Structures are given as structure tokens and as C-alpha cells.
Amino acid sequence: MSQDEQQRSGTLTLTLMVASAAIGGTLQYGYNLAIMNAPTTFIQTFINETFVERWAIQLESYQVTLVWTIIVSIFSLGGLGGALIAGPMSIRFGRKKCLLLNNIFLLSGAFLALTSRAAGSVEMIILSRALVGINSGISMNVQPMYFGESAPKHLRGAASLSSAVFTAFGVVLGQVVGLKEILGSEWCWQYLLASNAIPGLIQLLTLPWFPESPRYLLIDRGDKEACINALRRLRGCEVQSSELAEILQEQAETKGMRASQPWELFQDRSVRWQLITVVVISSAMQLCGNDSIYFYAAYVFKEAGISNDQIQYVTIGTGTCEFTACIICNLLIERKGRRFLLMGGFIFMTIWAIVFTIALSFEHLVSWMPYLSMGCIFTYILSFGMGPAGVTGILPTEIFNQTARPAAYMIAGSMMWLNLFIVGMIFPFLVNEMRQYCFVPFGTVCLLSALYVGLVLPETKGKSLSAITGEFHKLNFKNKQKTYSPRSQYQLGEVCTSTSL
Known part of the structure; x- marks a missing residue:
């Protein structure tokens, strides 16, 4: 294999790694922001019906709006919690494993959203949004770190910026999936809220095939051989001494x-x-x-x-x-x-x-x-x-x-x-x-x-x-x-x- 072919192979590996991490990562942030617009009136109706069935209380309009505001804003508070634990998790487990473990929060939240309607529980929706927020908070921090530490210097900006590309793509995808012709209708809003599990499952199936951050392997773990192997896979060729020297300098x-x-x-x-x-x-x-x-x-x-x-x-x-x-x-x-x-x-x-x-x-x-x-x-x-x-x-x-x-x-x-x-x-x-x-x-x-x-x-x-x-x-x-x-x-x-x- 020629040097050009090896470099193209390495670039392809890096591109696929970026796609795998981002599909279950920052895409979730944009997607979960967008999907809440379509079912607004349906969930507000569900809130009122739940209170009537439980306590025979007919909520006022402002009270329904207050509960809805809690459902929406708890996502941000969950994100804040995710941002706070992202650093310790990325140090303890590594960048890649942290992203994989992050799907525990996502899948738990998706399950709660899916079953909330049958259970007649507004609380399950609130908890679901908090868990999804934690997932987004972790991925928004760890994913750019993973990309920036894995990409070569001349592609570092483009690789890290792909986090924003996938966030924006998540917004568009959420807006499309939320159309009334797809999942934005009254009878399937719970499926819309739980649909974020699909990108997470894709990440769980694909990301394990890609290497950990080379900088994390060498600087944090002290595993030089694993770092070199990761660089070889990501570059598609023998590691340049200048690139390894830069990582060794930081170490x-x-x-x-x-x-x-x-x-x-x-x-x-x-x-x-x-x-x-x-x-x-x-x-x-x-x-x-x-x-x-x-x-x-x-x-x-x-x-x-x-x-x-x-x-x-x-x-x-x-x-x-x-x-x-x-x-x-x-x-x-x-x-x-x-x-x-x-x-x-x-x-x-x-x-x-x-x-x-x-x-x-x-x-x-x-x-x-x-x-x-x-x-x-x-x-x-x-x-x-x-x-x-x-x-x-x-x-x-x-x-x-x-x-x-x-x-x-x-x-x-x-x-x-x-x-x-x-x-x-x-x-x-x-x-x-x-x-x-x-x-x-x-x-x-x-x-x-x-x-x-x-x-x-x-x-x-x-x-x-x-x-x-x-x-x-x-x-x-x-x-x-x-x-x-x-x-x-x-x-x-x-x-x-x-x-x-």
C-alpha cells in the first residue's frame, strides 16, 4: 500500500470515528432541543389529564405552563450536572469509554419517556429529560476533547468543529422527526421523546471498534505502545517522530x-x-x-x-x-x-x-x-x-x-x-x-x-x-x-x- 493510500485509510478511520462518537454524542444535544417543540400541546394536555385522574384537580393554564416549564428547563439542569461529572469520568475511564458509559443515562431516559404515558406519570417525563440532559452535558464536554486529542494538528480544528456540525444536524433531524406526519402527532409523542435511543444504540455498536485518544493513553496512562498503535490506526501509516515528540513534550x-x-x-x-x-x-x-x-x-x-x-x-x-x-x-x-x-x-x-x-x-x-x-x-x-x-x-x-x-x-x-x-x-x-x-x-x-x-x-x-x-x-x-x-x-x-x- 502506497503512502497516499495509507494516509487516506487513516483519514477514513478518523472520519468514521468522528461520526460514531458524534452520532451518539453532540447530535443528542441538538436533537433533544428540537423534539420538544412539536409535542408541546399534547404533553400539556397529558399533564392536565394526569392531575384530573389522580387528584380530580383541573389545573389552571398558568399551572400547566409551570409544569411544562419544569419539563423543559430540567434538561438544562441535567446538562449542568453532566458537565460537572464529565471531567472526572473522562479521567477515570478515558475519553472513548466515557462516551460509551454515557449511554446509560440516555437509554434510561428513553425508557422512562417511552413508558410515561402508559404509567400516567408526569414525573417520569421530568426524570427522563434530566437524564437526557446529563447525557448531553457529558458528550458536549468529552467529545471535543476526544476529537482534539486524536486528530493530527492540521485537522484538529475540523475534527473538533464536527461536534458543532452534528449538533446542528441533530436540530434539523429533531425538527424533521417532530413533523406531524412522522412522530409529531398526538398518539405517538412518547415515541418521539424516546427516539433519541436510536443514535445511542448506533454509537454502542460502532465506537468500540475505534482507538482511545492517543494523548490520553500516553500522558494519563503512560502506555506508550498503546499510544503508538492508536496513532498508526488514526494516521494509516507509521507515526511521525515530530507528532510523537509533541505528545512526549506535553507528557x-x-x-x-x-x-x-x-x-x-x-x-x-x-x-x-x-x-x-x-x-x-x-x-x-x-x-x-x-x-x-x-x-x-x-x-x-x-x-x-x-x-x-x-x-x-x-x-x-x-x-x-x-x-x-x-x-x-x-x-x-x-x-x-x-x-x-x-x-x-x-x-x-x-x-x-x-x-x-x-x-x-x-x-x-x-x-x-x-x-x-x-x-x-x-x-x-x-x-x-x-x-x-x-x-x-x-x-x-x-x-x-x-x-x-x-x-x-x-x-x-x-x-x-x-x-x-x-x-x-x-x-x-x-x-x-x-x-x-x-x-x-x-x-x-x-x-x-x-x-x-x-x-x-x-x-x-x-x-x-x-x-x-x-x-x-x-x-x-x-x-x-x-x-x-x-x-x-x-x-x-x-x-x-x-x-x-
């Missing part, structure tokens, strides 16, 4: 260091600006209001004159926009870089938030303004998909070392899920109180985030961890005369000269 720099805890990162000055960056960007991903705009889309489409029967089909276009944008971003990220796409996405979102506010302000005065509002929804989501949706998940992999990476993902995931919960709770009040100005706060967040990226975040494309750490070192110790020097530089020289494959 030497973290030698004798245990995995960091989240609170320890807050006390470590050497990662201060890396941590601030992760907190800011992960928070902005939800505070920009992109997920909330999905809920607001139905109102705008209705104002534009689209009938209620057709709104569900038009809404699929919103998910399709983000899916398309994420694919384009995947193709551009290794050419344009992370910083360019992230800052550009936030700038365009700021612009469209302003236009959206103007369109909403004049929608009753100018006949075509509702259509401009509709266009703003699609362009806002496109801008989000082109930058923040994908790049955010890559950053912790590229700016933290192996010992700090799981804790960094725990913090990033916690901020994302916590802010998703907050925005989900306050968005209806923003719409009611601020009306046409409801997207001004989101636009402000996008503008401030773009400024932060432009002023603080260095470009990480194609750079080693040592080079990236050196750039952050200038920020972390800018007031002190201290030169960055990897502690393992001498050790690395010995390692590289004694390692030839």
Missing part, C-alpha cells in the same frame, strides 16, 4: 502533576487568561440568544403571514441554516483560523440584532418588515453557525494542557448550561417587557464578545500547545519580568533523540 511538562480540579484553575495565575477566555466565550455562546431565537421564530413567521400549519415546515429552515453554516465553518477553519471566524461571527450577529430590532419596531408600519424580520432570523443563525457554534468547543482543547483540560471543560460546560437555563427562563419576560427591543441585550453580548476576541484571544491554528501557552504567558505575567520556558525542554531533547519509529 514531560505535566510529569508528576495530577489532574487539576476546577477550583484550582481559578487559583493558578499561569492559566488566568485561558480560563477567562473559556468563561467569556462559553457564556457568550448562550447569552447571544441563538437558542432562544428558535422559540421566537414561530412568532415572527406568524407575523409574516405564514399559516400555523406551515410554520413547522418553515422552522426547519432555521435548523438547516445552522447546519449549513457549521459545514462551511468546518471547511474554512483551517484556512481562516479560529480567531477570525469567532470574531466575525459575533460581529455579524451584532449587526443582525440591530437590523432585527429595527424591523420589529416598524413591522406594523411597513408591510414588508415582517419578512425582513424573518430574514434576520436566518442570517443571525447563519452567523452563529459560522463561528461561535463550532469554535467555542475547540478552545479548551487547544489552550489547556492534559492535566487542566478536563477541569477546563467542566467549567466551560457549566457556564454554557447555566446560561442556557438562565436565558431560557428570562427570555419570555424579555419579550413581554422589552418587546421589539428584546434582542438589544443579545446584540450587546455579541459586540462585547467580538471586542474580547479581537483584543485578547491569540490565533491557535496549527500551533503547538507550547506556542499557544507562550502567547498566553505574556498576558498572564505581563507586569513581571518572566520568560516562558517549558520545564521539560531538556528532557524533550533526550526523549526526541531516543525515539525513532
Whole structure:
């Protein structure tokens, strides 16, 4: 087999590994967000009927809405719990095994959802959504880590960004499956809620055939032979000494260091600006209001004159926009870089938030303004998909070392899920109180985030961890005369000269 054929074989193995992990991973996040829109009225009716049968109590409209809000919001709280346990799980079991074990939460939740109607139990639906949230919280943290540690440097961004592509694909898939012609009808909403088990089963059948993260095998487990074998399978050829040397350098720099805890990162000055960056960007991903705009889309489409029967089909276009944008971003990220796409996405979102506010302000005065509002929804989501949706998940992999990476993902995931919960709770009040100005706060967040990226975040494309750490070192110790020097530089020289494959 020629070298080109070997490299193509390795690329195919990496691609299939990414697909296997993502189908049962971040796809679940987008899918479980989308499938809750279609059965809203059916589940609310079920809630009322359950209370009547149990206690002969006819719930008021606001009481039904309150129970429904709990069902929806518990997903975010479950995700927060999943983000908190993702780090310890990925350290103890490894990246691949952690993703496989994560399906226990998913399948348990799917079973509860499937049997909730027959059992006449609203509580089972709530518990089901919490378990599915835990599953999504773990996969949203561990999957980008797995991809970033397994892909070669020139494909690291594209591989990690595929997490966002599959999230967007999950949204579209959930919107399609939720159509009334498929599973979005009154008699089968329980099957819709339980349909997330299918991607999980696919992952359980396929992911065991692929290798563990090479960096985890060498740095965390100290198994050099297993690391080399994993690299050979993922590259399709003999391992390049430069790639192994980079992993050995990271191992030497973290030698004798245990995995960091989240609170320890807050006390470590050497990662201060890396941590601030992760907190800011992960928070902005939800505070920009992109997920909330999905809920607001139905109102705008209705104002534009689209009938209620057709709104569900038009809404699929919103998910399709983000899916398309994420694919384009995947193709551009290794050419344009992370910083360019992230800052550009936030700038365009700021612009469209302003236009959206103007369109909403004049929608009753100018006949075509509702259509401009509709266009703003699609362009806002496109801008989000082109930058923040994908790049955010890559950053912790590229700016933290192996010992700090799981804790960094725990913090990033916690901020994302916590802010998703907050925005989900306050968005209806923003719409009611601020009306046409409801997207001004989101636009402000996008503008401030773009400024932060432009002023603080260095470009990480194609750079080693040592080079990236050196750039952050200038920020972390800018007031002190201290030169960055990897502690393992001498050790690395010995390692590289004694390692030839």
C-alpha cells in the first residue's frame, strides 16, 4: 500500500470515528432541543389529564405552563450536572469509554419517556429529560476533547468543529422527526421523546471498534505502545517522530502533576487568561440568544403571514441554516483560523440584532418588515453557525494542557448550561417587557464578545500547545519580568533523540 493510500485509510478511520462518537454524542444535544417543540400541546394536555385522574384537580393554564416549564428547563439542569461529572469520568475511564458509559443515562431516559404515558406519570417525563440532559452535558464536554486529542494538528480544528456540525444536524433531524406526519402527532409523542435511543444504540455498536485518544493513553496512562498503535490506526501509516515528540513534550511538562480540579484553575495565575477566555466565550455562546431565537421564530413567521400549519415546515429552515453554516465553518477553519471566524461571527450577529430590532419596531408600519424580520432570523443563525457554534468547543482543547483540560471543560460546560437555563427562563419576560427591543441585550453580548476576541484571544491554528501557552504567558505575567520556558525542554531533547519509529 502506497503512502497516499495509507494516509487516506487513516483519514477514513478518523472520519468514521468522528461520526460514531458524534452520532451518539453532540447530535443528542441538538436533537433533544428540537423534539420538544412539536409535542408541546399534547404533553400539556397529558399533564392536565394526569392531575384530573389522580387528584380530580383541573389545573389552571398558568399551572400547566409551570409544569411544562419544569419539563423543559430540567434538561438544562441535567446538562449542568453532566458537565460537572464529565471531567472526572473522562479521567477515570478515558475519553472513548466515557462516551460509551454515557449511554446509560440516555437509554434510561428513553425508557422512562417511552413508558410515561402508559404509567400516567408526569414525573417520569421530568426524570427522563434530566437524564437526557446529563447525557448531553457529558458528550458536549468529552467529545471535543476526544476529537482534539486524536486528530493530527492540521485537522484538529475540523475534527473538533464536527461536534458543532452534528449538533446542528441533530436540530434539523429533531425538527424533521417532530413533523406531524412522522412522530409529531398526538398518539405517538412518547415515541418521539424516546427516539433519541436510536443514535445511542448506533454509537454502542460502532465506537468500540475505534482507538482511545492517543494523548490520553500516553500522558494519563503512560502506555506508550498503546499510544503508538492508536496513532498508526488514526494516521494509516507509521507515526511521525515530530507528532510523537509533541505528545512526549506535553507528557514531560505535566510529569508528576495530577489532574487539576476546577477550583484550582481559578487559583493558578499561569492559566488566568485561558480560563477567562473559556468563561467569556462559553457564556457568550448562550447569552447571544441563538437558542432562544428558535422559540421566537414561530412568532415572527406568524407575523409574516405564514399559516400555523406551515410554520413547522418553515422552522426547519432555521435548523438547516445552522447546519449549513457549521459545514462551511468546518471547511474554512483551517484556512481562516479560529480567531477570525469567532470574531466575525459575533460581529455579524451584532449587526443582525440591530437590523432585527429595527424591523420589529416598524413591522406594523411597513408591510414588508415582517419578512425582513424573518430574514434576520436566518442570517443571525447563519452567523452563529459560522463561528461561535463550532469554535467555542475547540478552545479548551487547544489552550489547556492534559492535566487542566478536563477541569477546563467542566467549567466551560457549566457556564454554557447555566446560561442556557438562565436565558431560557428570562427570555419570555424579555419579550413581554422589552418587546421589539428584546434582542438589544443579545446584540450587546455579541459586540462585547467580538471586542474580547479581537483584543485578547491569540490565533491557535496549527500551533503547538507550547506556542499557544507562550502567547498566553505574556498576558498572564505581563507586569513581571518572566520568560516562558517549558520545564521539560531538556528532557524533550533526550526523549526526541531516543525515539525513532
